[in-house]
Amino acid sequence: MLKGVDEIAPRCDFTPLNGMSWDINDLMLPQDVKQADSFQEWTDSYEKYIYSSNDKHAQRHLSGWAMRNTNNHNARILKKSCLGVVVCSKDCTTMDGSKIHLRPAICDKARQKQQKKGCPNCHAPLTLLCCRGHGGYPVTNFWRHEGSSIFFQSKGLHDHPKPESKLEAEARKSVCRKRASVSLKSPSLKTTQESEPFAGIMPSQEAFPPAISSHLGDNFQNEIADSLCIPYPSGFNFGKTPSMVDSSADMDDIGRYYGRCLQYAAGNYGCGNFTGSLKACDSNYEYGDNWSRIISSLNVCPSKPVLGYAHDSGNYPYEAAASQNFLDTPLQNSYTMSEKRAALPGLKQDFEQKWGEDSCEKKQPWNCKNSCITTAGYPLCQEDPCFEMNNFSQPFPLVMKTNDQGFY
DNA sequence: TAGTGCGGGGGCA
DNA sequence: TGCCCCCGCACTA
Ligand SMILES: [Zn+2]
Ligand SMILES: [Zn+2]
Numbered sequence: 001m002l003k004g005v006d007e008i009a010p011r012c013d014f015t016p017l018n019g020m021s022w023d024i025n026d027l028m029l030p031q032d033v034k035q036a037d038s039f040q041e042w043t044d045s046y047e048k049y050i051y052s053s054n055d056k057h058a059q060r061h062l063s064g065w066a067m068r069n070t071n072n073h074n075a076r077i078l079k080k081s082c083l084g085v086v087v088c089s090k091d092c093t094t095m096d097g098s099k100i101h102l103r104p105a106i107c108d109k110a111r112q113k114q115q116k117k118g119c120p121n122c123h124a125p126l127t128l129l130c131c132r133g134h135g136g137y138p139v140t141n142f143w144r145h146e147g148s149s150i151f152f153q154s155k156g157l158h159d160h161p162k163p164e165s166k167l168e169a170e171a172r173k174s175v176c177r178k179r180a181s182v183s184l185k186s187p188s189l190k191t192t193q194e195s196e197p198f199a200g201i202m203p204s205q206e207a208f209p210p211a212i213s214s215h216l217g218d219n220f221q222n223e224i225a226d227s228l229c230i231p232y233p234s235g236f237n238f239g240k241t242p243s244m245v246d247s248s249a250d251m252d253d254i255g256r257y258y259g260r261c262l263q264y265a266a267g268n269y270g271c272g273n274f275t276g277s278l279k280a281c282d283s284n285y286e287y288g289d290n291w292s293r294i295i296s297s298l299n300v301c302p303s304k305p306v307l308g309y310a311h312d313s314g315n316y317p318y319e320a321a322a323s324q325n326f327l328d329t330p331l332q333n334s335y336t337m338s339e340k341r342a343a344l345p346g347l348k349q350d351f352e353q354k355w356g357e358d359s360c361e362k363k364q365p366w367n368c369k370n371s372c373i374t375t376a377g378y379p380l381c382q383e384d385p386c387f388e389m390n391n392f393s394q395p396f397p398l399v400m401k402t403n404d405q406g407f408y
Numbered sequence: 409t410a411g412t413g414c415g416g417g418g419g420c421a
Numbered sequence: 422t423g424c425c426c427c428c429g430c431a432c433t434a
Binding site: 060061068069071073075078105106107109110113 | 414416
């Protein structure tokens, strides 16, 4: 699957090649790239990576974040901007304790359609939590193919929870298709084949405190195992290197997958950005990043899935499992969200000092215009993917708004 | 049907 | 001039 990546000996030292003095806009980019970076699914902050042109993920310009193409009128440099995350306007909690963190559809029409559906749990309107992590504008990713390398550069810090990752969404869909085809042959498995009840499910830290998470997780996984529709992400390798992935869908792996799903949002930044609930938001940020920190301190190489998708769903190190290479940047792994926010000016300043301020960095107030859409409630749609588990989380205030600078 | 990439074009500073 | 966004189109899965 990721043969190309392995072929070029991805580095495992967590230190991206962003120390090199290059900018995505440079006329000449480094030619003699001996070691490519391992693919980073969840890039955040001002980062630069050099991937091998054989890296399948890099070839597809993948990101865990929902990034849409943005026309920068430059055919050589592909620019993508973050769409944010779709949340329930009421920040509801399902019976299972889940919360809603949907991955925004990339296609405009599909996104509008997605929001018309309403919250899959409570019928409340869905709200697109816009990304304003780059001077009030969405975080932007830049991709540039040069020779045998793919240069990546991101600008901005995401100020919203993580949506379901692209890789997971694909894995889930492929599994559901497989399951559907299998269940057609086996009527006993037909009951819930169309549904994806646990897609993108992610417990918040509050939902599964470490002390009790394992127990809850086991129980929950038993329930899942007893359920009839068990999408198994055959395409998702649970953080393993491709060679380690067993293609057979045994229950052990299924449980692991759901453990993954359940903990998915553990590192999510909660349902932050709600007016008046910054504390809760920050708390979530902190939990997630602390776990990331723990993980990053325990894991050394991305190809060694030491932690991250433990069998019991309550395990927190979601950050580790959120991506196949769970090597979030040092910044992301080592700082709380508030710390990141606090560090941003300096970081950006540092970045700008090093590489010069991008001329696009006009400090315009964020204008959501059509971006932040709420829609009327729609009938319950439990098969909607991506609702996040959260057993005990506190309800958040409903109102979300930004100030003129686009910050909460 | 949705994702992706490309490009035209208008608005803004 | 450069960046933002919207929109449409073509291609792909
Ligand atoms: Zn809801
Ligand atoms: Zn974002």
